[in-house]
Amino acid sequence: MRKVILALALALAATLSFAQTNPGGKPTVQLVRNATLIIKYNGKKILVDPMLSSKGAIESWAGIQTNPTVDLKMPVNHIVKGVDLVMVTHTHEDHFDKAASKILDKSIELINQPADKGFFEKEGFINATALQDNKIWNGISIHRMEAEHGSGELLKLMGKTSGFVLKAKNQPTLYIVGDAIWTDDIKNNIKKFKPDYIIVNSGGALIKGYENTPIIMDEMQTMALIGESGKAKVIAVHMDALDHCRTTRKSLRQKAAEFNIGTDKLIIPQDGEVIKLSL
Numbered sequence: 001m002r003k004v005i006l007a008l009a010l011a012l013a014a015t016l017s018f019a020q021t022n023p024g025g026k027p028t029v030q031l032v033r034n035a036t037l038i039i040k041y042n043g044k045k046i047l048v049d050p051m052l053s054s055k056g057a058i059e060s061w062a063g064i065q066t067n068p069t070v071d072l073k074m075p076v077n078h079i080v081k082g083v084d085l086v087m088v089t090h091t092h093e094d095h096f097d098k099a100a101s102k103i104l105d106k107s108i109e110l111i112n113q114p115a116d117k118g119f120f121e122k123e124g125f126i127n128a129t130a131l132q133d134n135k136i137w138n139g140i141s142i143h144r145m146e147a148e149h150g151s152g153e154l155l156k157l158m159g160k161t162s163g164f165v166l167k168a169k170n171q172p173t174l175y176i177v178g179d180a181i182w183t184d185d186i187k188n189n190i191k192k193f194k195p196d197y198i199i200v201n202s203g204g205a206l207i208k209g210y211e212n213t214p215i216i217m218d219e220m221q222t223m224a225l226i227g228e229s230g231k232a233k234v235i236a237v238h239m240d241a242l243d244h245c246r247t248t249r250k251s252l253r254q255k256a257a258e259f260n261i262g263t264d265k266l267i268i269p270q271d272g273e274v275i276k277l278s279l
Contacts, residue, residue: 027040029174031271037199041174042171050104052099052103053068055070061242089113089163090178090179108127111131111164113161141166142165144162146163147179150207154215161178161180181221191230196278198225200217201217202216203216223256233266235275236268253268
């Protein structure tokens with residue numbers, strides 16, 4: 001009996017040791033809905049661009065139906081439970097809504113762009129950091145990237161937006177592009193950081209009165225990004241959840257087929273789907 005107890009104790013100690021040296025397991029990205037992501041990275045749970053409203057709780061942006069156009073696939077308390085960090089690319093309501101501001105603990109660590117510093121102060125978040133360039137957080141190097149949320153007159157109308165690059169030892173490098181059209185700056189960011197994964201908002205969203213000017217990447221701009229993506233796998237999100245997004249999962253997959261781009265290169269997750277990341 002003593003030998004059995006000793007063996008069990010040793011096995012438990014080994015398990016605990018493994019858990020401490022491998023906190024959180026392998027890195028993953030889960031698409032919650034639209035651009036809301038749960039990223040498990042370097043043993044931490046990171047929530048990106050939380051839009052937590054129920055279906056139809058937000059006004060229509062294209063005169064078609066209220067937003068979001070689909071329900072969440074998981075309970076809100078599951079989404080926010082155990083979150084170590086919230087990252088917000090910008091504060092348009094489809095990336096940080098009233099529901100998120102109400103539900104999230106005001107003391108949670110949060111990283112945002114400098115343009116949104118006043119917004120988070122007003123909302124009462126006491127641990128929000130307006131990231132200018134980069135910082136180290138729990139062994140993760142976080143770099144903020146500028147992005148262009150449209151072109152011409154729309155660029156001023158849409159305001160500032162950002163993306164983030166995550167790097168850590170023994171973790172894949174992850175580039176979250178955010179709400180952006182395809183630009184040389186994004187191409188240069190890819191060359192500089194050589195990400196293993198690029199998360200791109202590919203919904204082809206349009207604004208009334210500017211129907212010929214996408215404010216985020218559409219099918220063709222996503223194909224252009226893939227053409228310059230190097231070794232990276234591309235994860236396309238921000239589709240089939242808002243009434244002003246004209247690019248769908250189906251239309252993006254069809255365009256990818258025209259360019260002979262397979263699922264080994266372009267990943268188009270469903271809401272709730274978890275993608276395992278590797279080096």
